[in-house]
Amino acid sequence: MNLRPYAPTDLLRVVEVFGSSIHSLAAPFYTAEQLSAWAPTAPDIAGWERRLEALHTVIAEQNDIIAGFASYEDDGHLDLLFTHPAFARRGVATRLYLQVESALRTAQVAKIFTEASLAARPFFENHGFQVDAEELVERRGVQLRRFAMHKKIRDA
Numbered sequence: 001m002n003l004r005p006y007a008p009t010d011l012l013r014v015v016e017v018f019g020s021s022i023h024s025l026a027a028p029f030y031t032a033e034q035l036s037a038w039a040p041t042a043p044d045i046a047g048w049e050r051r052l053e054a055l056h057t058v059i060a061e062q063n064d065i066i067a068g069f070a071s072y073e074d075d076g077h078l079d080l081l082f083t084h085p086a087f088a089r090r091g092v093a094t095r096l097y098l099q100v101e102s103a104l105r106t107a108q109v110a111k112i113f114t115e116a117s118l119a120a121r122p123f124f125e126n127h128g129f130q131v132d133a134e135e136l137v138e139r140r141g142v143q144l145r146r147f148a149m150h151k152k153i154r155d156a
């Protein structure tokens with residue numbers, strides 16, 4: 001498995017990983033209506049292009065297949081972390097997360113924070129995150145439960 005920075009030519013494949021990850025790995029935790037609101041069948045590609053332009057994104061790749069990706073911001077916000085269902089529970093998200101944590105440590109960021117889905121909460125707890133609050137977020141008129149979580153990586 002190779003980790004590398006996102007390139008604009010990855011756009012469609014990244015959006016595909018996002019959709020299949022949600023519709024497969026998050027499916028046990030949300031209703032069909034919630035899953036469709038979170039990852040619609042016709043994604044807004046231009047919106048994704050703009051969103052990814054503003055983030056640092058790390059791609060995990062195996063034999064030219066994108067196995068997962070993680071996107072973060074300079075302030076320690078881990079915005080996106082998604083594994084392709086064919087690669088689930090094989091350490092892909094862990095590899096991506098550790099790379100992000102390492103980059104943020106180097107940048108002397110004090111804490112990493114994220115909004116974890118019901119599917120991802122155990123993963124983040126496993127990596128030392130604490131829950132700050134349970135949230136309801138609205139996507140296309142539908143509410144989804146998630147958790148604001150953080151991990152301190154440096155003494156302030």
Ligand SMILES: CC(C)(COP(=O)(O)OP(=O)(O)OC[C@H]1O[C@@H](n2cnc3c(N)ncnc32)[C@H](O)[C@@H]1OP(=O)(O)O)[C@@H](O)C(=O)NCCC(=O)NCCS
Nearest residue numbers: 025082083088089090091092093094116117119120122123
């Ligand atoms: C959460 C997610 C990123 C984890 O990806 P992954 O590549 O399968 O994770 P890893 O293989 O690195 O898992 C490492 C550990 O995290 C924990 N973990 C991961 N997924 C878990 C799950 N569904 N339930 C319980 N523990 C889980 C386990 O302890 C796991 O170790 P183990 O497999 O040895 O038991 C992935 O399931 C996913 O993309 N989910 C759907 C989308 C989503 O919710 N993304 C996050 C948005 S906030």
